Amino acid sequence: MVFPDAPVLARPSTGPALPDAPVDFTEAWLRNRRLSAHTRDAYRRDIAGWLAWCAGQELDPLRVSFLHVNEYARALESTVGARTGRPLTPATVARKLSALSSWYDFLVKLRAVDANPVAGADRPRVDRDHSATVGLTPEQVDALLAAAEAENGPTATRNRAAIALLADLGLRVGELVSLDVSDLGAERGHRSVRFVGKGGKPRRRALTPGTAYAVDAYLTQRAAAQGVPVPDLTGALLVTTTGARLDRHSVFRLVRRLARAAGIPAWEKLSPHSLRHAFATTARAEGVPLEDVQDAMGHADPRTTRRYDRDRHNLDRDPAYVIWAARSRRRG
Template structure:
């Protein structure tokens, strides 16, 4: 990375060089486009701060990173947001260490905000609210119904949903399935529930390709995005975000203006655990590498009705007999 002098005696990495290094770093990672875009913004924010402070990012210390983090907190950003930005920046510096552009990662010694694994800022939904959202989606049209049903029944990330292609839907060993690339670039597959499969088939029967043609028979062969706009382009995450909030408002769900597609993912995990699905099965379904992440999604995990003490006492009573 080329370092060029700045007026006033400071030095910063050349913008073009920094961008090239960032792209090389991202190319070296298996990431979704959404994550790549977020990482680009995180690095760009740091470089802009370094430029304003006349700091050379190649010579930054943990003290500089601390000052940057405190500045983010002063902007009233959530601790989770600050922690995520620093995590992306740390990964960027790890790459710089590997290519010997810097000797050490300055983020490693920085004071990162504490983020509890039991905390999630996502607003959740009760099973009844999910049902009401599905009813509103069915009234809104076949695409809306299919989008919300797949999110609710499978707990997919919104990026996984909008990234689906026609060819990703099929049959495997008697199961209707959907294949997709999950977080970290891992190929995954999930079964479609009867409701999700029916919703998809009804949508495919009226799905337009942008030139007025429809799939007609619900088949999913061929290329192209599964969920499309009226002009035939791929439906994006922002459209799904707006759809969830609009339908939630129509369904009379409280806090509709604070919901997101991720709210349905949280609801999926909570409902699965409440129905007795083992934690490891929910973890696998959601594509979590760490079971502690899955537990954070389970909003009902602190329900006293689920205290294992009741199960142990009941088993003891059965052994004792009448």
């Protein structure tokens, strides 16, 4: 990505000639990966931030070392987030460096650089057993849903459908707002929804009866307002009053407004991810196997799912008891 105030990227002295300048490495890198639109935008911002920092330091991004990446990481750690008003978390810094590392891996493959400078950098340690998301208890989720049910107005049915999809399916907010009407379907007796998850992976989930009812009620009202049958609806599943696709910021505001109406403490710190967090913790507390929760949430690494299991250190679940009981049965 080339910025007006950034120095022209110098080409390395070795390797084949690159395409004619200006070279948009970032867009070429993104086109080379299967990513959701939300992830693509986040990666663009991550690389833009790095290139802007390099420009400010008068560094050529194609000639930096791991020492420069370390310096950038320390700068990130002291950066105050515009939304939170607090320094960036280690997880956020680690994610930005991960995106940067992938970008440089791509440049290595193009032979634009000899080595990935992020590979030798000192990345923040992220505790996989800790989630910074403010969670919700099952009772608080019930209260949030009840607050949505109590609403009236032109967007009430849409809001109920959005909250139901977040609560019952544990969708990421990017997955929610990317849904189209055509993603709804039915498979072997199940109402279902298909979407592209994190990493560009196609996924499908079952709609619970409550969620299916909320979605149907919303689409019925929307079709009546447009004067068309429900099957003729097209485009985004969740839309604004002007017909535009609902965006992630609107969903953030919706969750907090309903949480405040429901009297949930710390409502101003909640996010759509709080409902995803609650989905996972409640599923594990209700005895849903870890692998099933992992599949439902689209986690590539089971360790990511395990951090939502609040009860995993409970001694009642120590496998030693299961082994002992099985031995006793064999002896009996």
